[in-house]
Amino acid sequence: MKNLLIFGLMATMFYACSQSSSANESTASTTSKPAVDGEKVYKTYCVTCHGLYGDMGASGAFNLQTSVLPVEERINVITNGRKVMTPFKELLSEEKIKAVAEYTLTLKK
Numbered sequence: 001m002k003n004l005l006i007f008g009l010m011a012t013m014f015y016a017c018s019q020s021s022s023a024n025e026s027t028a029s030t031t032s033k034p035a036v037d038g039e040k041v042y043k044t045y046c047v048t049c050h051g052l053y054g055d056m057g058a059s060g061a062f063n064l065q066t067s068v069l070p071v072e073e074r075i076n077v078i079t080n081g082r083k084v085m086t087p088f089k090e091l092l093s094e095e096k097i098k099a100v101a102e103y104t105l106t107l108k109k
């Protein structure tokens, strides 16, 4: 009976520890899923030219549904701009740019 009590106590402690450590991990890790919502960024900054579905093409904006540009290049275009498209490096953090670049990949048909 005494052993069971100790076991129970240890289990509770372990549970508490693992919970707090996993909470830390979820805020620190940006590799698997970015903490920023790319969709939200897109809807705020990009829809004016690219449209909600990426195919509006206002001001000569490229169709993001048919774009084959890899994600690193998208990050580059979003960061530094290209022709009519304005650079976003002053407006968005690197993390947000990465998140929105990844979001644009989901628009692909």
Ligand code: HEC
Residues within 6 Å of the ligand: 041, 042, 045, 046, 047, 048, 049, 050, 058, 059, 060, 061, 062, 063, 064, 067, 068, 069, 074, 077, 078, 082, 083, 084, 085, 086, 088, 100, 101, 104
């Ligand atoms: C002022 C209008 C405008 C806004 C706002 C805008 N874009 Fe663009 N975007 C363009 C234009 C125009 C091009 C084509 C550039 C060219 O002619 O080389 C383009 C090109 C791109 C490309 C390259 C596509 C390809 O296949 O080469 C990506 C990716 C892109 N935009 C993503 C975004 C994202 C993400 C946002 C929001 C953070 C955004 N754009 C906001 C106008 C805009």
